[in-house]
Amino acid sequence: MTQPVPAPASAPSAVASPRRIAALALPALVVLAAEPLYVLVDTAVIGHLGRVPLAALAVSGTVLTLIAWLGTVLAYGITGRAARRFGAGDRAGAVAEGVQASWLAFGAGVLVAAGMQLGAGPLAEALAGPGEVADAAARWLRVAALGAPGLLLAAAGNGWLRGVQDTRRPLWFVLGPNLLSALLCVLLVYPVGWGLTGSAVANAVAQTVSGVLFAAALARERVPLRPRLRVIRQQLLLSRDLLVRGVAFQASFLSATAVAARFGAAAVGGHQIAVQLWFFTALVLDALAIAAQALIGAALGAGDSAGARALARRMALLGAVCGVAFAALIAAGAGIVPGLFSSDAQVRGQAMVAWPWLVALQPIGGVVFALDGVLIGAGDVRYLRNLTIVAALGGFLPAIWLAYAFDLGLGGIWAGLTLFVLLRLAALLLRLRSGGWAVVGAVRGM
Known part of the structure; x- marks a missing residue:
């Protein structure tokens, strides 16, 4: 067990006033709400295509929600680890936790994206039964899953940035791409005419952009970016x-x-x-x-x-x-x-x-x-x-x-x-x- 160390004169708990708590909680609330709100927009857009596309989105969207949930688990785990190092005055160490979490997230995202190219069909059939709904859901999943590396990178980014008590950048890194996705969804589904596939492309683009923004923020911190398997293993145990x-x-x-x-x-x-x-x-x-x-x-x-x-x-x-x-x-x-x-x-x-x-x-x-x-x-x-x-x-x-x-x-x-x-x-x-x-x-x- 780690030995106690003296608290600095300005310990983080000493400045945790209601205003400070609100400054962390309110941007986090917007980030939490962004994805459900986008899903509502996506549902409204696809709903006008007919019963089958809407049913396909319901089935495939459930799978994507589970992937996003995995990202939330990763984010929650990394927040505490990064926050401890930040509180100890080691910001570089806190960011280093984010580096390892990002490698873990990216690797998991690549596996998900590759796995969905092979497994989307059987998975959709298991959820919806054989037929046109399952076929449409599988097509949506194969395209949308290409955004999984970005989705999980964004989750890891949220984790380490919250750990260093920066909730403003995650606000923009999530909200901006979600607004882009909502606009792309309408454009690609109707004027371009890609239908349900347009929704999947919009989703994948937004998740990728969000992941790139978080990765760029990590790179700007000027910390070593090489993977460290021991730290990744510890993060896996926590997750x-x-x-x-x-x-x-x-x-x-x-x-x-x-x-x-x-x-x-x-x-x-x-x-x-x-x-x-x-x-x-x-x-x-x-x-x-x-x-x-x-x-x-x-x-x-x-x-x-x-x-x-x-x-x-x-x-x-x-x-x-x-x-x-x-x-x-x-x-x-x-x-x-x-x-x-x-x-x-x-x-x-x-x-x-x-x-x-x-x-x-x-x-x-x-x-x-x-x-x-x-x-x-x-x-x-x-x-x-x-x-x-x-x-x-x-x-x-x-x-x-x-x-x-x-x-x-x-x-x-x-x-x-x-x-x-x-x-x-x-x-x-x-x-x-x-x-x-x-x-x-x-x-x-x-």
Whole structure:
């Protein structure tokens, strides 16, 4: 374990005022929202081509979303490592972490791009079944996957730049190419006449441009660019734990949707409305978690364990405040919001079954997301991995399948989700109180 080092006079935690937290969180929020907003534009453009292209985009877009999720895992892992070195006064070392993460990202992206040329067809058929939708989805995937190296390079770039507490450049490096992609999508799909393929080309171009911008920012730092396998291996171990944690999340929410579907179309429709609102609030709170990753990592890298603990408590409080604000907004919109998503009275009625649970979850979730960011920034991802697996296997999954067995409907599913979040909250608060996560030094012991 790394030995404690004295905290500098201006330890990063000392300047982590609400304004500083907002300065990190708000640009991160725009970056997080850019991709979902582009997907909405892409969907609107392709939707006018007909049912088959839209269905093909839905299938292939799901695959690309999973690739982007892998990038997010990489970004979260590198933020804490880079932030520790930055907090220790070693900016060059923080950027060097970004170099190795970029090699890892680029290599993974090339493998994805090559693999999709061979595997897009079977994968599309597995998701959509044989037919014209699968054929169209495979064509889109083969072209769009050429942007995978850029997509993952951008994720690595986001990670190290957040680690050095620079969220402005990532804002432009992501937002600019996404705006370009939206314009190209309209142009290539209609006036040029490439149809669905035009959407894939626009996507690949935007991801490549974004990756090049991040790579250029790395090159301008004037640090050695050669790969270092030992560091890459350490980053892979960190990403592995975050990946396992993410798989536990994905399995839980897919199971919840599967159980909701067994209660009928109205139930799964109501569940979709509520869960998408939950994901939206999680997206906003993830921006706060990203600020926590950067600030906590920097504080621990500077040897300021006490400051890191104080900052963790502040982040938890801010998460609770944001959660209460969301709860008030969602409660006030109970009679309006479901109607914006569906004109079906039964679907709206089922959404209202989940609504009280959705409202109650906001303050709890606000604290949980903030503390997730704290522990990721501290490099305590093994604890997060184990916690998520235990909460999913011991709480969420048994609860939702019992809801099905005893015919408890959508309320039972959302009670299971609430149990899942409460278990995580209790364990995170215990971990926060123990202080076992607050290991100081430029690099946390592996």
